[in-house]
Amino acid sequence: MIVLTILISTITLSAPLILAALGGYTSERSGIINIGLEGKMLMAACVTSLAAAAFNNAVMGALCGIGSATLLSLLHWLLTQKFSLDHIISGMAINAIAMGGTNFLDRAFTDTERTSGVPVLPSLTLKLGSGATFPISIYLILAFLLPGLLALYIRRSRAGLRLLAVGNDPDKSRLMGVRPLRVRLVAALATGLFTGLAGAMILSNVGRFTNEMTAGRGYIALAALILGGWRPLQAMLACITFGLFEAIQIQLQGTNVLGAKIPSEAWSALPYLVTVIALAGFIGKSRAPLGLGKP
Amino acid sequence: MTGISKRFGAVQALDSVDLHVKAGAIHALVGENGAGKTTLMKILYGALHPDSGQLSVKGSSTEFRSSAQAIAAGVGMVSQHYGIIPELSCLQNLMLGAEDGPIIRSEEARQRAEELARSMGFRFDWNADASLLSPAAAQKLEILKLLWRKAEIMILDEPTAMLSPADGDALFHSLRKLTEDGATVILVTHRLPEVFDHCSQVTVLRGGKRVAEKAVFETSKNELAELIVGKALESNEVRNPELGSTRLQITRLQVFNDRGAEALKSINLEVKSGEIVGIAGVDGSGQRELVQSLVGTRPISQGTITFDDLPISSESPAMRIAAGLRLIPEDRHEDGVIEEWSLEENAALGLQRLFPFSKKGKIDIRRRAEEAAKIAQRFSTKHGGLAQPMSSLSGGNQQRFVAARALDIEPKLIVAFQPARGLDLAATAEVYRGIRDACSAGACALVVSFDLDELLENCDRVVAMNRGEVFEPPPNKELDRDAIGRLMVGAQ
């Protein structure tokens, strides 16, 4: 029973991480450093909530949420590619704008009278044995389908080939007739889509927006991307592992393990620690896209 | 190509140059560094636009606004720096920029690639990472890239620079096969043996002008070597200054370049007290790696460098500076200055730990300003004040400043890479006089330049580098233009 509960919550918890990591993947593979995943998700969650309430329509909510994340992603593209702003500074600024902006939007436009959650996309609830339920939303399905499809698309398409080429060496790519700016623009749009989905999913799991509700998932997704060596399927595995850590932490809250009380924070810190150790040990520069941050 | 001219700022890179290449030929384009070869080829490839002149391809007059147009017209170029992206597979590299459609049908692509490769007698593991390719295989892949794009006119810019002789021969074998099938090859090269073994026509550029266009069988190596370097105005006497004991001794030095290829093949060289030794050679013969291993920014794999009996090859760069080593770097922009800093702060760069710039870790601002003024004055650097940023100076003035800085505080070993880069004749003479004065006062110097005449005029003896080896001219020919010129291009 406990195993089943952990399994279900692992899947549910890792799904938004996977979507966000895919957003990081398209961006970083094209050579744009992206520490702004968190901000884009947060903005998407907020706008999804506001739009869904305003239109009283879940689909409109999700679309507007994805649109808002895409706008932020385009802003990042514009600042880094057209105005040659440092990628880190731009990412930081976008996180700040999203954090403050969602706080502002939420206060200014949320209907405080509303008691029920906003409309969200319906999900199929599976009833498993022994009373456990497993809600399957469209986001969940996408989260587990997209990594494979994206990996396949990147490997089999002209766009994918050019994405990898630009991310590794924009200058040589230019010499071969590829236009790095345009490739990166498409990549930025994809990043907006994926992070938007992630944000909309987080919102629809809860039903209403709360301040900083993404709670650092953007950074965990970034960690997963790095651990996965900037590859989609491996990043998905890392996300699932991190989801498992979180599921275990929720299960273990307040209970004793092997007679000792392990603080739940230890489980939460694991993804970050694993990433630092990995960076110190086996992941060198070697696996990062070589053109990361190059104009 | 007729009457092509191109200016870069004050430099006339090409002055009404004609180039006529017959279809189906391997046509050599030779000349020293800076003669304008690469500029001319970039114009043909559409990467640069000429100021004036006519371009006609296959009989019809054309104008290329971009490389994409040149590619469409059947012109392809393999540049000096490889265009292969190591992280992609061989097949991906082959296709990049010229894919069949939005979705890649890898089976069909592989078949076409295989056919192309077979027609040339090459074999590739198409799924393997291109990073695994040897330099020779990468060069072959570059040629296949041209074929994939259906190029009919192929420009190869020094294709054998990274290849072993055997691989070079194989490359030319393939090229000849291509020309038999109707392709035209323009070969940019420094190496005369290649011209005589493989080409039918040759065009010589010197100082942006075409000095000759000949059929290869009508000329000789000696004639070409003379055309390339030009006639000496006066023959140089062998100088015999008062030489002291050996101060710099390089013994069996072996160094690898960034690609992991052997850049210095166990070289030996010594410089005596008071001596200026020039290193002649075409670009990429190992001069860069030699200078870097002297300064300490490139690890050496074997051999030793000793200076005044001190094994400096095992010391840190800072210790070498403390021992009196001074560098006039090749790329002053990258290596010599910090552009956004003031002249005053730049005056201390590299000397920051030495008296009078600092004492016990404290910078002496007043003394630094004095030294900066002295440095700026020495070769009359034009500047708008010592507090102005280095970036406000023109390239030539930066060079004067950097050269003067290297001579400022008791240099004992001066290593100079193209010290006269961007300088006019008067300033060039001044810088060399400065080096000479320092050497008379007990220092010694090693000067790298691509301009043989400059070295012959200013050094006590000149050695040639070619493909990672140092060749010393025979006794009493230490300043013999012909002898050294032949060593430089590998035409002993």
Place this chain on the structure above:
Amino acid sequence: MEAFQGLIKGSLGSPAAIAGTLRETTPLLIAGIAVFFALRAGLFNIGVEGQLTVGACACAFVVLKIPGPFGIVLGTIAGMVAGGLWAMPAGLIKAYRGGHEVITTIMLNNVAGLFTLALVSGPMKDPTQEGTTTANIAESSHLPAVYDQNSLTISLALVFGLVGAIYLAGWFKRTVAGYEVRAVGANPTAAAVAGISAKNVIVRAMTTSGMIAGFAGAMQVLAFEHRFYGGFSPGYGFDALGVALLAGQSAFGLIPSSLLFGILAKGGTAIQIYGVPKGITTVILGVLIVVAAAIRYRKAKAVES
């Protein structure tokens, strides 16, 4: 407009408001110095947030055990050591493994937050209180104020920050070590040719930056908060990055830029009574960072051409 007036009034309108603004300015200034130091060496120390947190925690741990002036000194040292140690891995990974310092420091920030939260939930928790907090430190362990009249309080910590910024400006200009740090930040290849080991400078700059951040945390505990609790830093590290970016080339610039951030932070809380959410000030900060960086880029370009 009314909101803007409210912002100014709420941050500078009365002695108490000014005291509040200065209180907000102090950690931003000291943490800003930390970010600035690393930035001169070409490093983005996003980890100031975490280094400040562990520094504060270590300081509180020591001061709770040893009260009095001796404890203040020991606690400050403990905070600096903890901050430095928390930053060092990022420097080592950058220098010897090529891992980007931004990624490692982001990760270490999260670990720092969780690690200290675990401590104040368990071993360091004050059993008499509900929340995740330590007990208050003894009165004798409070850092004294240099001025305290008419509800305008100026803490010694602010003086430390001001002196630190001024000292640092001179240090970068007048010492060989400062010169070498700036050389690595401005042009690593030219620095290498000039005999400066970039690896060495990177590790030392990162560690020093972490020590300054730890100092900022210690000051927060000793001067203002008088205890350590879960979620100690409300994002000082991130704001400090804005402070440092806005400061420009000289450490003197940290003083006005941290004051500006302090005004926005204090005023932002004040304008909430006008119905303007605090979040708007964060948005302003984000835009400011972009504008400051863009101006610097323009300048660099104008100089080039």
